[in-house]
Each structure stands twice: as structure tokens, then as C-alpha cells.
Amino acid sequence: MENSFRSGYVALVGPPNAGKSTFLNGVLGEKVAIVSPKPGTTRTAITGIWTTDSAQVVFVDTPGIVASRGRMQRLLAEAAWAALASAHGAVVFLDGARYAARSSALVRDVHSFAPRLRQLGIPLAVAVNKIDQVAPKARLLAVLAACAKLWPGADIFPVSARTGEGRDRLEAAILAMVPEGPPLFPADQLSSAPLRFLAAEVVREQLFLQLHQELPYHVAVEVEEWAEEPGLTSIGVVIYVSKTSHKAMIIGRAGSRLKAVGQAARQALKELLGTKVHLSTWVKVREGWTEDEEFLREMNIGEVL
Ligand SMILES: Nc1nc2c(ncn2[C@@H]2O[C@H](COP(=O)(O)OP(=O)(O)OP(=O)(O)O)[C@@H](O)[C@H]2O)c(=O)[nH]1
Ligand SMILES: [Mg+2]
Structure with a gap:
């Protein structure tokens, strides 16, 4: 059979x-x-x-x-x-x-x-x-x-x-857990999550790797701009923090921390997208966002993508 x-x-x-x-x-x-x-x-x-x-x-x-x-x-x-x-x-x-x-x-x-x-x-x-x-x-x-x-x-x-x-x-x-049935997605598709979301995650990963103590738990990342031309993707992301005092910590002395985050993220984005990447980052304060359910949903936190 x-x-x-x-x-x-x-x-x-x-x-x-x-x-x-x-x-x-x-x-x-x-x-x-x-x-x-x-x-x-x-x-x-x-x-x-x-x-x-x-x-x-x-x-x-x-x-x-x-x-x-x-x-x-x-x-x-x-x-x-x-x-x-x-x-x-x-x-x-x-x-x-x-x-x-x-x-x-x-x-x-x-x-x-x-x-x-x-x-x-x-x-x-x-x-x-x-x-x-x-x-x-x-x-x-x-x-x-x-x-x-x-x-x-x-x-x-x-x-x-x-x-x-x-x-x-x-x-x-x-x-052995899944039943008989046809493929649900094209064989070459890796995820159903939008590429823009995965790109924001790549930036958040660098923040988790490079920031210390509680700071990673106070950042959220959203892609705001996305433009594609042959061989180049231009991406603008906003890094939200929940307190004004976090902003300087993320930017670092003479912008050094944000620059290191951006450089590492750009490398990872090149791999993800298979194009050159131009990445711009902004840090914005969104007071108390970790308790703001509407904002959490906007960031897809707690969602299934
Ligand atoms: N030594 C060792 N480390 C591992 C192994 N698997 C994962 N890790 C490390 O464990 C840490 C957490 O791994 P993640 O894959 O992010 O764990 P997770 O379950 O997805 O965590 P959450 O997203 O926080 O729920 C990372 O530093 C990984 O490198 C393993 O098999 N051996
Ligand atoms: Mg995980």
C-alpha cells in the first residue's frame, strides 16, 4: 500500500x-x-x-x-x-x-x-x-x-x-502526531508570519542579546517603513521603550549601543531577506506600554502569526 x-x-x-x-x-x-x-x-x-x-x-x-x-x-x-x-x-x-x-x-x-x-x-x-x-x-x-x-x-x-x-x-x-492530509502551505514557505514581523523580531533579538538586566523587557520593535528595489530593502524600525530614562541607555554613549544593535541586525536581515539592507532605527518613548493591552496587541504580543 x-x-x-x-x-x-x-x-x-x-x-x-x-x-x-x-x-x-x-x-x-x-x-x-x-x-x-x-x-x-x-x-x-x-x-x-x-x-x-x-x-x-x-x-x-x-x-x-x-x-x-x-x-x-x-x-x-x-x-x-x-x-x-x-x-x-x-x-x-x-x-x-x-x-x-x-x-x-x-x-x-x-x-x-x-x-x-x-x-x-x-x-x-x-x-x-x-x-x-x-x-x-x-x-x-x-x-x-x-x-x-x-x-x-x-x-x-x-x-x-x-x-x-x-x-x-x-x-x-x-x-506521527499529524493526520493524513495534503500540504497546507507551499513546500518552500518557511513561516506564515509576515516578513515585516520577522524583520522586527531580528532587531528585537539584538536588543535581547545586547541590553542588560530588565531593559530588554521594556523594549518593543515595530517596522514602520519598508521599501524594496532590486537587490536592496530599506527598512525603518521604531524601538519603543516604556520610560524616558531607557532611551539614553539604548542609544548609548555617542550612539554606540544603538549603532552596534543596528549593525548586527542589518547582517541578520541580509540573511533573512537575501538582499542588501538599509536599516534606520528610531527610539521612541511610549510610557508604560507593557501594561497597555491595546498597544501589546498592536505589537502582536500574545498573538499567533
Ligand atoms: N546548552 C544548550 N543550550 C541550549 C539548548 N537549546 C537552547 N539552548 C539555549 O537556551 C537559551 C534559550 O533558548 P530559546 O530557544 O530562546 O528558548 P525558548 O524556549 O524559545 O525561550 P522563550 O522564547 O523565552 O520561551 C538560548 O541561550 C539557547 O542557546 C541546548 O540544547 N543546549
Ligand atoms: Mg522562544
């Missing part, structure tokens, strides 16, 4: 900083989702489309879920639940290195979503990530056992999104 094509949606969910976005980029072999060492990097659920000869999996990379009453945190969790509501299956991503060192952190990190996730009734896999940072490997056994208790019946996969170790087995489990 001939094998027929499979297709569907698989959500990547879990606490912040677990490696969800890193895993997605690794499977696709292309950078779609931004990554940083700071928790709370992903703020918008975005798709990453993985097409093979026999299947198409539309991954939805979601913001990490934390138990918090903050407006932004609530919206981030909503995006994850919205992605799960239309998913055929889900992979729970966990930082295995963190829990191998501190077993009590696992239940604390997942208690706000583990029960609801169990009740969804969709196929679940659990990825215990960052095993490249666990030695000896026997330290993982307790983490794996704790996961089996939290999500009975789910298959558990020790992986390293960074090195690719264990990825094959998890990929096979993911392919």
Missing part, C-alpha cells in the same frame, strides 16, 4: 528559556525564531513550516508560560493556549540541565500548565532538552521519571536542540 502524505499543526510549549525556538530553527535548518539566553524572548506564537517528502508539519513556536498576573505574561500564555487549541499534537520543552541540577524547580515551573495540557487530549511528547549540559547522564534519570509522572503516557525524549543529539527520534514522534 502506498504511504499517503501527512500534514498538521504541532505546538512547541513549555516554560521560558527551555529551547523551543532553538529546536524549531534546528529542525528547519533555517533561522525563523529569535533566540536569546534571557527567558521571555518569544512574545508571539509563530509558525515554522517543515516540509519533507512525505509530510508537512506546521510547528507553532509559542512564548514560554509562567504563572504570573502581569498583563504581558497573561497575554503570552494566551498565545500558547491559542496555538494548542488548533494543534494536532504538542511537544513540551523542558530545560533538562536546569532540573538535573535542581529537581524541585520542575514542578514549580510547570504546575501552572501541566494539568490543563494533560486535559487537551492531543498527543503529547516531552522533550528534555540541553542534555549536552548534563554530566554524568545518569543525572537525567530522575528528571525523566518526574516527567513520566507529570504527563503519564507521553513519550519522553532526551535531546539537545543545540547539538541535534536525539532530534531524529523526536522528529519521528512528531511526524
Whole structure:
């Protein structure tokens, strides 16, 4: 009997900083989702489309879920639940290195979503990530056992999104989650998120990488201008900050910080767009934007793209 094509949606969910976005980029072999060492990097659920000869999996990379009453945190969790509501299956991503060192952190990190996730009734896999940072490997056994208790019946996969170790087995489990059906997107499409949004994310990634302490959590980025001519894309972005005092910190001495952010972002944008890039940046103060739900929505924070 001939094998027929499979297709569907698989959500990547879990606490912040677990490696969800890193895993997605690794499977696709292309950078779609931004990554940083700071928790709370992903703020918008975005798709990453993985097409093979026999299947198409539309991954939805979601913001990490934390138990918090903050407006932004609530919206981030909503995006994850919205992605799960239309998913055929889900992979729970966990930082295995963190829990191998501190077993009590696992239940604390997942208690706000583990029960609801169990009740969804969709196929679940659990990825215990960052095993490249666990030695000896026997330290993982307790983490794996704790996961089996939290999500009975789910298959558990020790992986390293960074090195690719264990990825094959998890990929096979993911392919089995989606039903038979035709491709949902053209085979060469990488995401359903608009290119303008992905470009804004590239700039935000540099802000997450280059700014310190709480500052990254007070920036939002929007593309305001976009012009294409053969071989060149001209992009104007606004970096919103929530307090006047942040503005000088982002610009830096004689503009040095903003210049470094712009240079690194321009390089990454060249890769994303395959053209030369002219990038202009403005920093604007939008007092208290992190609590302004309408503005958060305008920035696609908590949305699924
Ligand atoms: N050592 C190691 N580091 C990893 C691995 N996977 C991800 N990381 C690092 O962990 C950090 C967080 O990775 P992300 O992919 O941004 O994590 P995330 O789950 O998408 O985080 P949020 O978007 O905040 O929810 C980054 O510094 C990654 O480089 C891994 O397998 N091993
Ligand atoms: Mg992420």
C-alpha cells in the first residue's frame, strides 16, 4: 500500500528559556525564531513550516508560560493556549540541565500548565532538552521519571536542540502526531508570519542579546517603513521603550549601543531577506506600554502569526 502524505499543526510549549525556538530553527535548518539566553524572548506564537517528502508539519513556536498576573505574561500564555487549541499534537520543552541540577524547580515551573495540557487530549511528547549540559547522564534519570509522572503516557525524549543529539527520534514522534492530509502551505514557505514581523523580531533579538538586566523587557520593535528595489530593502524600525530614562541607555554613549544593535541586525536581515539592507532605527518613548493591552496587541504580543 502506498504511504499517503501527512500534514498538521504541532505546538512547541513549555516554560521560558527551555529551547523551543532553538529546536524549531534546528529542525528547519533555517533561522525563523529569535533566540536569546534571557527567558521571555518569544512574545508571539509563530509558525515554522517543515516540509519533507512525505509530510508537512506546521510547528507553532509559542512564548514560554509562567504563572504570573502581569498583563504581558497573561497575554503570552494566551498565545500558547491559542496555538494548542488548533494543534494536532504538542511537544513540551523542558530545560533538562536546569532540573538535573535542581529537581524541585520542575514542578514549580510547570504546575501552572501541566494539568490543563494533560486535559487537551492531543498527543503529547516531552522533550528534555540541553542534555549536552548534563554530566554524568545518569543525572537525567530522575528528571525523566518526574516527567513520566507529570504527563503519564507521553513519550519522553532526551535531546539537545543545540547539538541535534536525539532530534531524529523526536522528529519521528512528531511526524506521527499529524493526520493524513495534503500540504497546507507551499513546500518552500518557511513561516506564515509576515516578513515585516520577522524583520522586527531580528532587531528585537539584538536588543535581547545586547541590553542588560530588565531593559530588554521594556523594549518593543515595530517596522514602520519598508521599501524594496532590486537587490536592496530599506527598512525603518521604531524601538519603543516604556520610560524616558531607557532611551539614553539604548542609544548609548555617542550612539554606540544603538549603532552596534543596528549593525548586527542589518547582517541578520541580509540573511533573512537575501538582499542588501538599509536599516534606520528610531527610539521612541511610549510610557508604560507593557501594561497597555491595546498597544501589546498592536505589537502582536500574545498573538499567533
Ligand atoms: N546548552 C544548550 N543550550 C541550549 C539548548 N537549546 C537552547 N539552548 C539555549 O537556551 C537559551 C534559550 O533558548 P530559546 O530557544 O530562546 O528558548 P525558548 O524556549 O524559545 O525561550 P522563550 O522564547 O523565552 O520561551 C538560548 O541561550 C539557547 O542557546 C541546548 O540544547 N543546549
Ligand atoms: Mg522562544
